[in-house]
Amino acid sequence: MNLQLLQTRLAYTFRDTGLLQQALTHRSHSAVHNERLEFLGDSILNCVVASILYERFTNLDEGDLSRLRANLVKQQSLFEIAQKLELSQFLRLGEGELKSGGFRRPSILADTLEALLGAIFLDTGFDAARDVIRAFIIPLLDTVDPATLGKDAKTLLQEFLQSKKISLPTYNVVATHGAAHSQEFEVECLVPKLNVQVFGRGGSRRAGEQAAARLALEAAQAALTKSPSSRKSKPRAAQLKLGIGTIQGDTASAPTEQPGNTPA
Structure with missing residues (x-):
C-alpha cells in the first residue's frame, strides 16, 4: 500500500x-x-x-x-x-x-x-x-x-416533475463497465409521459443516476416547451435524442448522441 x-x-x-x-x-x-x-x-x-x-x-x-x-x-x-x-x-x-x-x-x-x-x-x-x-x-x-441551494440533479428533477403533476422518473442499471475496484455504472432514466429516455454513467449507481437525472431534467424541460398538440402527435418511437452523461465528482459531461434507443 x-x-x-x-x-x-x-x-x-x-x-x-x-x-x-x-x-x-x-x-x-x-x-x-x-x-x-x-x-x-x-x-x-x-x-x-x-x-x-x-x-x-x-x-x-x-x-x-x-x-x-x-x-x-x-x-x-x-x-x-x-x-x-x-x-x-x-x-x-x-x-x-x-x-x-x-x-x-x-x-x-x-x-x-x-x-x-x-x-x-x-x-x-x-x-x-x-x-x-x-x-x-x-x-x-x-x-x-445558490438558487437551488446545492440540490442534486435527482432532487431537482423530482421537484420539477411534481410541479407539473408528472409521475416520478424510474432508474435502471443497464450495464457495468471496468474492474471490480473501479467499476462504472450505466443507468437509464425514464420519464414515460414525456417520452424521455436518457443514460448516465458514474463510478457508483448513485453517481450514474445523478448523471442521468441531469440529462433527463434538461430533456423534460425541453419537452414541455413544445406545444401539447405537437407532443401528442409525435409517435413514441421518435423519442427525444438519447444521451449519455457522466458524473465525476459533481459535474456531468455534455450529452453524446447514442446510435439507437438501447444502451451500448
Whole structure:
C-alpha cells in the first residue's frame, strides 16, 4: 500500500503515520479503527464548510446556508470526493468486508474521508485540516447554483416533475463497465409521459443516476416547451435524442448522441 501516493493526492504529509493508518482502518479490520477520528473529522468539515459558505454567499440567510451546507457534506458528495482520491485502494478492511465489496461502499468511503480530516487535525492542527478541505470543497462550490441551494440533479428533477403533476422518473442499471475496484455504472432514466429516455454513467449507481437525472431534467424541460398538440402527435418511437452523461465528482459531461434507443 503506497501511502505516499495518498498523501500526495491530499497535498498533505503526515508527521505521525500511525494516525494515517488508523484513519484508513475500518472497524472490521482491528480494534484500533477510525470511528472516533470520523466523529472528529465530521465536526471539522462542517465548521470549515460553514465558514466558506458564510464568506462566499453574503446574501443567503441562515436557513439557506444550512441547507446548502447539508447538500455539500452529505454522504454522496463525500463519496465522490473519495473516489477522486481513489481512496478505496488504501482502505484497511476485514476479510468479510473485502469479500462483500466494502472498498466501494459509499458509507465506508465517506466515513474514511472524514476520518482522514480528523487525523490531519490531530497531526498538525486546524489550519492544515482547513486547507485540505478547502482544496476539494472550493471546486465543488464552483459548480453549485445558490438558487437551488446545492440540490442534486435527482432532487431537482423530482421537484420539477411534481410541479407539473408528472409521475416520478424510474432508474435502471443497464450495464457495468471496468474492474471490480473501479467499476462504472450505466443507468437509464425514464420519464414515460414525456417520452424521455436518457443514460448516465458514474463510478457508483448513485453517481450514474445523478448523471442521468441531469440529462433527463434538461430533456423534460425541453419537452414541455413544445406545444401539447405537437407532443401528442409525435409517435413514441421518435423519442427525444438519447444521451449519455457522466458524473465525476459533481459535474456531468455534455450529452453524446447514442446510435439507437438501447444502451451500448
